[in-house]
Amino acid sequence: TIPVYTVEMVEKKSTAVRLGELGTKVGRTVRIEGEIAQIKQTSGPTIFTIVDESGTENAAAFVEAGVRAYPEAELEDIVRIVGEVMMRNNQLQIEVDSLVLLAGEEAERVRDRIESALDRRAEPEDIPFLVESDVLERLKPEMRKVAKIIRKAVFSAQPIILRHHADADGICSAVAIEQAVTSLIRESGGDYDADYFLFKRAPSKAPFYEIEDITRDLDYALKDHARFGQKMPLIVLTDNGSTEEDLPSLKMAEIYELPVVVVDHHHPDEIVDQYLGGHVNPYHVGGDFGITAGMLGTEVARMINPSIEDVIRHFPAIAAVGDRSDAPERGRYLQVASDRFTEDDCKDIALALDYEQFWLRFNDGRELVKDILDIKGNNDRHRKLITLLVEGANMAIEDQMSASMPHVRQQTLTNGAELFLLDVEIHAHKFTFPPPGKTSGEVHDRLCRQHPDSPVVTIGFGPDFAVLRSRGVMMNIPRMVRELREEIPGGGISGGGHLVVGSIKFVEGMRQEVLKGLIEKISIVGAGM
CATH class of the missing domain: 2.40.50.140 (Nucleic acid-binding proteins)
Known part of the structure; x- marks a missing residue:
């Protein structure tokens, strides 16, 4: 056998x-x-x-x-x-x-x-804030929740896409979280360059998550999933994500089962919360936009990875002056940064960020922004770069102001507020720095200095948009936008922002009606210094 x-x-x-x-x-x-x-x-x-x-x-x-x-x-x-x-x-x-x-x-x-081990490992350390703040203390549970979600994504090798408003406040918030996440990715093992393909930071032109943004993000994510076998990403939104304008993008993210968390200080709409895994917003605990996204993002970043505190501790001060915060936390964060930067230094860095981001367009400028924020250790290069960028920005602003200020129209409203109007489409340089929003803000600052004892509203408008800046006027811009949308059929009205600073869009043929309705609403709210 x-x-x-x-x-x-x-x-x-x-x-x-x-x-x-x-x-x-x-x-x-x-x-x-x-x-x-x-x-x-x-x-x-x-x-x-x-x-x-x-x-x-x-x-x-x-x-x-x-x-x-x-x-x-x-x-x-x-x-x-x-x-x-x-x-x-x-x-x-x-x-x-x-x-x-x-x-x-x-x-x-x-x-x-x-x-269970990842859940324990992802729990952030219980560390004190950089400054004393009742609002931040009340926000702490939600901040820890968001930090834990981000830490868990890192430890489970889930890609992270971080979207932020393309201004100094949004950049400070996003870069703080970027530094925390990328350092944590490197500490967690895997590929030596994992922090480049597991993390992506991208600026958004609008202060909300646009359809254009989610379309780009989904395109990249789906390609990476198909080509490199990556998980679908966690979406982190900072200095945007809280309003009705974000809903179309959040609904698309839900279809693809993308988890989304938000760190923002715009006036929130409750309807967005059903699409979010976590939502840090000072309005939820009785605060307001004075607690800027840069403050919130830096504190969340410290929870994600406390070891990067020394690298980012000056970010909230830059964000505070860049976003013109009047909150008491502004002075406290300036004190934290005072060993390296004065208030004027912070203003220069904020202006440099705004100026450079304008030319970066939709690019993140990761390494360039690090030099502007002085987190690479080359202080000499930082100083030279800030000097050059601030000089260029100020020259552009002065050129814009010399062209625009003579065309500002003034009227006194029934509530005593001084209203100033500027057509930035025909009385300002286009396609260059400063853009319409920044131009309107600079005009507003000059008018406030000229009328120190009066409430001031400035509207910079174009064919199909208007940018609002105010001081001493109790406006609620998101509510005004909703009311105008209902009251002016065929206006195609959308927009929002903070309560007293924001923008509105409409169809060009209805500009006169929309501006008239907007001015009427401003004239009936409380005003006074």
Whole structure:
């Protein structure tokens, strides 16, 4: 008789090693258990990014150059991998000998273990704020909630897209969170350049999350998901995200099951909260827009990663002067920054950010913005850059003011407010700095200095938009916009912003009716210094 043999794959019984321990196991064969966070096919091996309760590392599986190894393994599967721990380009990597998909109770046991450990690991430290603030203290639970969501995304190798308003306040808020997240990504293991493909910061021209923004973000996310096997991202919105204008984009994010969190100080509309996983806004706890997005973003960033505090502690002061905050926290944050920057220094940095972002358009200018904010350690370059940018910005502003100020029209409203009107379409330079919003703000500042004892409203308008700035007038611009939308059919009215600073859009043929209705509403609200 001829003996019959069968071959069976057997696996050596051994204790699974945590990914955080691989640094001590180089050259040894180990067994790990974790979740697949990314599958990237290279021209050589297939790279599986694995997450467990302790960190993130890559596992390389090779069958043939450019051919997908273990095609049965998919994103978010729980797997057991056996392989040798190696160093590739000064980076830890497991050379896969075997990869087995876990199922049933075994998979659930591993998933539950990872989930509970990540939940504990993602809990932010309970640290005091940089300044004393009753509003911030009342906001602390929601700030910790948002920080935890962001930390958990980092630890589970979920990409993060950070959207922010393209002004000094929005930039300060976003860059603070950027510094916290990217440093945390680097500390968590994985690819050496993971902070570039797992995190993206992008400015938004409007102070809300536009359809154009979500379309771009979805396009990138879906391509990265299809091409590189990445998870779909967490969306973080700062200095926008709180109003009805954000709804179309938030609804689109919901269709693709993208989680969204918001750190904002615009007057919120309750309807957006159903689409958000977390919403930090001072209005929710009795505060107002004086607590700027830069203040909020910096404090959330410190919760995400306390180690970056020294890098970003001056950001709230820059945001406060850039967004013209009158809150008591402004002075306190200026005091925090005073060991490095005076109030005038902060104003110069804020102006430099606005000026440079205008030329950056939709680009984030990651490294350039770091130099402007002086977080790269090259103080000499920072000073030279600020001097140059402020000089250019001030020259452009003075040129714009010399062209625009002679064309300002004045009228006194029935409530005693002084109203000033400027057609920025025909009496201001176009397609250059300062843009219409900044131009209207600079005109308003000059008019306030000329009328120190009077409430002042300035409207800079174009063919289909108007920008509002005010002092001493109790307006509610979002409510005015809603009322005008109902009262002027065919006006195509939209817009919003802060209560006393904002903008409104309309169809060109209805400009006269909309401006008339807007002025009537301003004239009946309370005014006084």
